[in-house]
Every structure is written in C-alpha cells, then in structure tokens.
Amino acid sequence: MALKTPDQYRESLRDGRRVYILGEKVEDVTKHPILRVSVETVAQDFVLTESKDPHIRDLFVAKDNETGEPISRFFKTPTTVEDLEKRSEMIAQSIRITGGLPFGKDVGTDCLNAVMVVADQMGNEEYKERARNYLRHIKKNDLAMCGAVTDAKGDRGKPPSRQKHPDYYLHVVDKQKDGIVVKGCKLHITSAPVANEIIVTPTRQMREDEADYALSFAIPANAKGITMICRPGRGEKTPYEFPSGAPVRALSEAMIVFDNVFVPWERVFMCGEWQFSMLLAYTFASFHRFTAISYKIPIVELMAGCGIAMAEANGLEKAGHIRGKLAELAAYVETLKALTRAAAKDPIMYGEIAVPNPLIANMAKLHFARNYHSFIQLIQDIAGGIITTVPTYKDWNNPDIHGYMDHYLGGSEKFTTEERLRLIQQAHRMVASAEHGHMEVTTVHAEGSMEAQKMMILFEAPLAEYAKMAKRMAGIEA
Numbered sequence: 001m002a003l004k005t006p007d008q009y010r011e012s013l014r015d016g017r018r019v020y021i022l023g024e025k026v027e028d029v030t031k032h033p034i035l036r037v038s039v040e041t042v043a044q045d046f047v048l049t050e051s052k053d054p055h056i057r058d059l060f061v062a063k064d065n066e067t068g069e070p071i072s073r074f075f076k077t078p079t080t081v082e083d084l085e086k087r088s089e090m091i092a093q094s095i096r097i098t099g100g101l102p103f104g105k106d107v108g109t110d111c112l113n114a115v116m117v118v119a120d121q122m123g124n125e126e127y128k129e130r131a132r133n134y135l136r137h138i139k140k141n142d143l144a145m146c147g148a149v150t151d152a153k154g155d156r157g158k159p160p161s162r163q164k165h166p167d168y169y170l171h172v173v174d175k176q177k178d179g180i181v182v183k184g185c186k187l188h189i190t191s192a193p194v195a196n197e198i199i200v201t202p203t204r205q206m207r208e209d210e211a212d213y214a215l216s217f218a219i220p221a222n223a224k225g226i227t228m229i230c231r232p233g234r235g236e237k238t239p240y241e242f243p244s245g246a247p248v249r250a251l252s253e254a255m256i257v258f259d260n261v262f263v264p265w266e267r268v269f270m271c272g273e274w275q276f277s278m279l280l281a282y283t284f285a286s287f288h289r290f291t292a293i294s295y296k297i298p299i300v301e302l303m304a305g306c307g308i309a310m311a312e313a314n315g316l317e318k319a320g321h322i323r324g325k326l327a328e329l330a331a332y333v334e335t336l337k338a339l340t341r342a343a344a345k346d347p348i349m350y351g352e353i354a355v356p357n358p359l360i361a362n363m364a365k366l367h368f369a370r371n372y373h374s375f376i377q378l379i380q381d382i383a384g385g386i387i388t389t390v391p392t393y394k395d396w397n398n399p400d401i402h403g404y405m406d407h408y409l410g411g412s413e414k415f416t417t418e419e420r421l422r423l424i425q426q427a428h429r430m431v432a433s434a435e436h437g438h439m440e441v442t443t444v445h446a447e448g449s450m451e452a453q454k455m456m457i458l459f460e461a462p463l464a465e466y467a468k469m470a471k472r473m474a475g476i477e478a
C-alpha cells in the first residue's frame with residue numbers, strides 16, 4: 001500500500017497516542033470537536049492523491065524510483081528544478097483546491113530531505129542507509145509526518161549547556177545497545193496531534209560541549225513517553241457564521257514532551273555530530289522556507305481577493321486612492337510569487353539533492369513577513385470598520401431585525417445585502433478575527449523569525465563584493 005485512503009488515514013490515528021487539549025485527555029482525535037478539524041484538513045491530502053482527475057493526480061502523485069509504485073509527491077526527494085517547481089505548485093494548489101493547509105507531510109519531508117543532505121555531507125554510510133530505509137517506510141505506509149525542530153529554549157541568551165536545567169533543548173540521556181533515550185520538549189509543532197510520525201532535527205548550531213543536543217531521529221507519534229499538549233484552534237463553523245459550503249480548514253499545533261523516549265538506532269540520523277548541527281538546521285531552513293513561501297501564496301491571493309471584492313461591494317473599485325491600494329496588494333502578492341519561482345529555478349545541488357536557493361527563499365520569506373502587516377492594513381482600510389463590527393448570521397436570520405440589516409447594510413447595487421455580508425464575513429475571518437491574530441504571529445515566527453532569515457541572507461549575499469565596488473569607486477585599495 002503506497003497510497004492511503006482518507007479513511008485509512010483517519011483509522012491510523014486511533015493508536016493510543018497521548019494528546020491533551022483544553023485541559024483534557026483526548027481519547028480519539030478523529031472525534032474531538034476541535035482536533036477533528038485538523039484531522040479533516042490533513043485528510044484532504046489523501047483525498048487529493050486518490051483523485052481521478054489526471055491534472056490533480058499528476059501533481060500530487062509521483063512514481064517511486066525504486067518500486068515504480070505511485071507515491072505521494074511529498075516523498076519524492078527533489079533532484080531537479082522540475083521537482084522543486086512541482087512541489088511548490090502542489091503545495092499552493094492543495095490550498096486552492098481544498099481551502100486549507102492539508103499539511104501532513106510538508107515539514108516532515110523538509111526535515112528528512114535535510115537529513116539526507118547532511119548524512120551525505122558527513123560521509124556516514126550508516127546514517128545514509130537509515131535515512132533511505134526510513135523514507136522507504138513512510139512511502140510504503142503513506143504516513144503523515146510532522147517536523148519537530150523548535151525547542152523550548154528556556155533563557156534565549158544562553159546556549160543549551162548553560163540553561164537552568166538540561167532539558168530546555170531535546171537531548172540524549174542514555175545510549176543503549178539497541179538505541180538511545182531522549183528527553184526534552186519541542187514547541188509549536190504543526191499538525192503533531194494528527195501526524196503518524198514525528199521527525200526531529202536540531203533547532204540551532206551546537207558546540208562541542210553540547211554534543212548530546214546534536215540530535216536527529218524519527219519516532220511514531222504514539223511512542224511511549226510522548227505527550228502532546230495542543231493549541232485549541234477554532235473548531236467547526238458556528239451558527240453565527242453564514243454557511244458558505246467551504247468547511248473550516250485549520251491545523252492545531254502542539255508542544256511535544258519527550259519523557260525518556262526510547263528511539264531504536266535504525267531511526268537515529270544524528271547523535272553527537274555537533275559539527276554538522278548547523279548544516280542540518282540551515283539546510284532544513286532552506287527547504288522549509290521554500291515550503292513556507294509556496295503555501296503563503298494562495299493565502300495572500302485570497303486575502304488580496306477580499307480587499308478587491310470589498311472595494312467592489314462598497315462601490316469604490318474605481319476610486320483613485322483605492323486603485324493605488326489595489327496596486328500595492330498586487331505588488332506584494334506577485335513579488336512573493338516571483339521570488340518563489342526564482343528559488344526553485346536556481347537550486348544549490350548537494351550531490352543529487354536539489355536544495356531551494358537559500359538566499360532567494362529567505363528573501364521571499366522576509367518579504368512576506370516584513371510587509372505582511374502593511375498588506376493587511378490595506379485590506380482593513382479598503383473594507384471598512386464593518387469587518388469588525390458586523391452582526392452575525394443569527395441576527396440576519398432573526399425576523400425582528402433582519403429587515404434593518406437588509407435595509408442598512410447594503411453597498412454597491414451590483415451586490416445584494418446578503419452577498420455583501422458574506423464578503424464581509426470572509427474579510428473578517430481573513431484580516432480581523434481571533435484566527436487572524438494567530439495568523440499575524442504565525443507570519444512573524446513560523447518557519448523562523450525574521451532575524452533567522454536575515455542571518456541566512458547575510459551569510460549568502462555577496463556583501464563583500466558590493467563593498468569592494470564602493471571602495472574601488474572611492475579610490476580605496478580593496
């Protein structure tokens with residue numbers, strides 16, 4: 001079985017995993033009112049891979065090089081520009097088609113691709129073989145994976161070895177004949193409560209006295225000693241929202257506690273090689289920022305669409321200052337798209353593996369994050385205050401007040417009042433809701449904070465060349 005059905009995926013989550021949300025233990029994540037939204041969001045990935053539409057199938061399903069079997073394209077290790085372009089397109093299209101982020105395999109494969117690059121750079125044949133075998137295992141069983149990179153970190157001003165206690169960063173506490181025992185906590189891990197597998201890589205460079213923290217491995221989500229404590233998320237649509245036919249798509253993040261978890265050696269990809277921890281963190285970041293910019297594209301397209309449609313519903317699409325704002329919305333979205341395409345077109349080759357261009361991927365992520373709040377301000381400005389004060393669908397349905405709403409909340413004559421209210425609700429969700437507060441912070445921090453992107457840009461950009469030109473023009477010997 002190289003491709004699971006959505007039902008097989010749902011069934012695979014009934015595995016005794018230890019998950020908590022809102023202070024309570026969850027017996028079955030597929031039945032929980034909030035977590036089942038994450039389950040159904042990730043299940044869409046399995047809906048897409050069983051599609052009979054040849055265009056969808058071509059994008060989401062690839063042929064396994066070794067077995068010739070159909071596999072999820074996420075499991076195709078990129079070796080060419082075309083592989084990167086298709087991966088990016090698949091991620092963007094998955095959101096456009098399903099309305100959400102069916103991310104059961106993106107961060108996990110970003111980690112695994114980076115593990116493969118680093119095992120090769122180490123020249124460690126055993127790690128290379130273990131990574132290949134692990135890839136075979138997840139391909140064959142079509143497993144949903146999360147990527148656990150970010151540690152709890154404690155005092156940010158201190159490295160792992162100088163913290164108040166040793167567990168702020170995940171580390172090895174025992175090495176045994178058959179495997180290792182690890183302890184620590186990874187934070188904010190997207191889709192963890194609905195993943196089959198957790199793949200772990202270091203969040204930062206480790207020094208010689210931090211070899212126990214230079215650690216990478218993979219473990220089933222239901223392994224003994226693993227506990228997940230989840231962010232609540234918004235859950236299903238409420239009766240206060242206009243029904244739209246589009247189900248809620250969302251993913252819960254979790255803090256994952258590793259309480260003396262045993263990991264067999266065949267699933268360990270780094271254990272003590274502190275000299276390579278930076279390369280692993282860096283290569284993961286290049287893969288993952290590329291995934292990030294790919295999935296941000298359809299989201300900002302939809303947000304810009306809310307601004308444009310609200311301008312029309314308010315009868316202002318031809319007003320001079322609104323046209324200027326629409327141009328700014330388009331420039332923000334199209335710059336992101338152009339940089340994402342460029343990152344795929346110009347990869348760095350590590351052996352056979354194509355790593356998205358780190359300079360361009362980081363520039364794209366920085367462009368997205370640094371300008372996001374201004375982009376949102378434009379949409380809020382165009383749409384008007386109604387996107388945060390609007391009464392609810394239940395008010396609309398109350399005959400005592402329906403007439404007032406219908407009479408006073410209309411806009412352009414090209415739209416009925418109900419159509420305008422539906423657009424207002426969509427704009428509310430995208431740029432004015434509690435959910436959007438989560439999105440704003442996600443923009444700043446998920447896939448690394450802006451300083452992380454600047455560090456990689458400083459490392460990759462030819463700054464010395466720029467300075468040399470200036471010095472030469474100034475008549476200073478370089």
Ligand SMILES: Cc1cc2nc3c(=O)[nH]c(=O)nc-3n(C[C@H](O)[C@H](O)[C@H](O)COP(=O)(O)OP(=O)(O)OC[C@H]3O[C@@H](n4cnc5c(N)ncnc54)[C@H](O)[C@@H]3O)c2cc1C
Nearest residue numbers: 107147148149150156188189190442445446447448449451
């Ligand atoms: C919605 C969401 C989903 C996420 N999903 C995942 C996931 O699936 N997997 C995963 O591994 N991670 C995930 N993350 C984590 C994300 O990568 C981190 O949030 C990000 O790297 C920032 O780390 P932090 O949250 O610990 O913030 P902090 O590290 O506390 O950063 C706060 C500020 O402090 C600065 N700072 C931190 N350390 C230092 C220092 N030593 N010196 C100077 N300044 C410093 C930072 O630049 C930043 O400005 C997710 C985050 C969010 C919000």
